[in-house]
Amino acid sequence: MFVDLDRCVGCFGCEVSCKLEHDLPVGPRRMRVMQIGPKVAGGKLMTLYLPMNCMHCEKPACVEVCPTGAMQKRSDGIVFVDEKICIGCKSCIIACPAGSPQYNAKTGKVTKCDYCKDRVDAGLWPSCATKCAMKALSFGNINELSTVTREKMARKFGEMFFAEKAENLIKINDRGVKK
Incomplete structure (x- = not known):
């Protein structure tokens, strides 16, 4: 996407x-x-x-922690949940750094893109x-x-998030974090 x-x-x-x-x-x-x-x-x-x-990660944490195998990754890279075998334990929700899996209280299962x-x-x-x-x-x-399109989007994203000067940032865990 x-x-x-x-x-x-x-x-x-x-x-x-x-x-x-x-x-x-x-x-x-x-x-x-x-x-x-x-x-x-x-x-x-x-x-x-x-x-x-969903970021459809190369090595999705949600797939690794799913105790039933309901969270799966296809050969084309799409990560999905098989709701027929999902038990709604929410392990994938906890494991996902992007917050993609969501609990559906109506079905008692997890859903995601x-x-x-x-x-x-x-x-x-x-x-x-x-x-x-x-x-x-x-x-x-x-x-x-x-390449032009990718660079344009990277520049736009960078302007929005990293417009402050370097001296206004501190280093924590190799990431710039605002003071």
Whole structure:
């Protein structure tokens, strides 16, 4: 999944389409839009909207800790939960650093973004990407994006998060953390 941060306006259409596609009740969200800001970056007032779904990690912690094998990774990299064998123990929720798995109290099971794997298997894009009015979401191989596009998005993200000068940051565990 690729997000064009210049296009996303925070309309939450991706969240709504995901909830409708997967018949989710109030509470659990497979897709969520994070609002970052408003803040001053580079002399401009900015608000960034960041659609977030599962990162489909190379070595997903959620898969490793699942006691039943309900959390699985496909050969194409999609990480999904088999709700038929999920016992709702929430181990995957605790293990995931991105907060992707969500507990669905209605079913007593965990749910998470699986890129609408049934749609992907049929050659379609995930629901969130097809319903994005601003065309901010794209689906496919990240390596197929042009270098210019990747650099542009990295620069935009960097401006928003790291606009402060280096002397305003302290080092903790090899990460810059604001004083």
